[in-house]
Amino acid sequence: MIGFAILAFFQLVGWLIQRLTGLPLPANVIGLLLFIAALFLKWVPLHKVEETASFLLKYMSLFFVPVIVGSLAFFPYLREHWFVITGSGVISLLLPLLVTGWLVQSRIQARNNRQQKENAHVHRS
Amino acid sequence: MSIAADPLFGIAVTVIVYALFLWLQSRMSWVQPLLMTSAVIMLMLVILRIPVEDYQKGGSWLSFLLGPATIALGVPIYKNAEQIRRSWRPILGGITVGACCGLLSAGLIVLWMGGTRDMAWTLMPKSATTPISMEVSRLYGGYPELTAVLTVLTGLAGSIIGPPLLRLCGVTDETAIGVAIGTTSHGIGTARVLKDSEWMGAVSGFSMGLTGIWVSMLALPLHLLGL
Structure with missing residues (x-):
């Protein structure tokens, strides 16, 4: 659960930065860049997020189904x-x-x- | 009010049908859970005359998870960074050229064939991984839903014809195949080459993440240049 909280936190921060600065990058990409930086700076230990991340990446295609149905x-x-x-x-x-x-x-x-x-x-x- | 208007309907139906196709895929490797689940649900909505809006009440809960999943891409990038560093020049150069080439060729061909700018932006980001391609499309005036479908189809096509076509054209180096597949066919291609070798999967995963970042960054100057 802590892994999910960490990922959600970076998503939220990315979204806030995008909203406040109007930066022309997808909010998720801003969150991703900050998350990568946090991993390299060891602010976020890999083992805390590894399990959640691999679960989300493994079943990522499920989350696209509603998007494709929307087409x-x-x-x-x-x-x-x-x-x-x-x-x-x-x-x-x-x-x-x-x-x-x-x-x-x-x-x-x-x-x-x-x-x-x-x-x-x-x-x- | 129909029972389909409850969020439970969209979530439950999607998860159940998807799980079914995942199970089928473990027996028959050609099964594509994403495309087939979407097709079954579309058919169901059409046949039972369920409005798409009703389905999306639950569906939007699932598509929300694309956000955390995009952030999660940072993990494979971080984990493979050390290995990638050893040949970072060819890898980084390849990803950069590939991402530019994909964006530009998609956009220019649409315009050259008489398409509109919104159509160009619908197609341009499609070599990036889907959550990123959708966002870029939305940001610059494309149709995100259509971009998502085209991104998935691109990944699927690239994962099927990519590796044999590359070998046919004399590209046999594993690093080169990994970069080419990751840069053009994102997650679906990565899953495919991962079956052949761990290293190709790692390079491809890294290339997919970086391509996503590159595409979203390169889109802005192209937009400013009038595309």
């Missing part, structure tokens, strides 16, 4: 615009997927090659 109202909109939505949806999934994959792999390979060369150099000298 019933958008069926006429979807029927009208499905072509644009599908087109943009598919391309904007595949493009970043491949770009990110290639980029990270090439950077890691470049770094490994560099390290190998350095190691070889150390061995020779």
Whole structure:
């Protein structure tokens, strides 16, 4: 229960900050950033929140059900615009997927090659 | 007043149907509890002529929990930070480029195909994890409910075609696959790669959290630039 209280506390603080400052970030993201900071600063011990967090993350998809059911109202909109939505949806999934994959792999390979060369150099000298 | 107007109805029906599909998923791995539960409830509401507003009296109790669940994303980020630190440059670079690329391509393609700005903002945040994508959509004039559905569909598609497509295109490094999946397919993709390896799941979980933060931050300058 203390874990849930801690998470709710950061959610509340994020919401308050968003309300008071008008910061253009989702209130939950402000709460998340503060929570991460609190974990790194050891203000919140990991073991106090770990159990609640893993429960919430494990069953997170349950909390989306009402949201998706709410999309019933958008069926006429979807029927009208499905072509644009599908087109943009598919391309904007595949493009970043491949770009990110290639980029990270090439950077890691470049770094490994560099390290190998350095190691070889150390061995020779 | 119909019995469905009591909050108990929405909560109980959702939890029961969801638990049923979770159980089915443990026997048949292709079962998708989220999509199937939503579909069953939608059908039920339509067939029994129950107004969506009545269902939402209970439903909103459940969707409220998305708040604490978003904060909880901090835990996997914190736990994997030490391991991630060893190759932080490629990982951070990949997430940043991937998040930008996803936001921009989604928005520009919608506008290029003749869509409206509200449609662009409905699609743009969809590579972030759902509670964040919904909020970004709401903040900049998209339709949050539609963003939620599209986010889930994106995650589902990415988790199915992502890993084989990446390998087909020559991406075999586990870290690279983890970052690519986490950046585009959030939690659903993360759950998928976690089945293959613990490390890929950790990298993907980290990428998903950071993508959520990046997307919500990058959205503002794009909005100011007139998108």
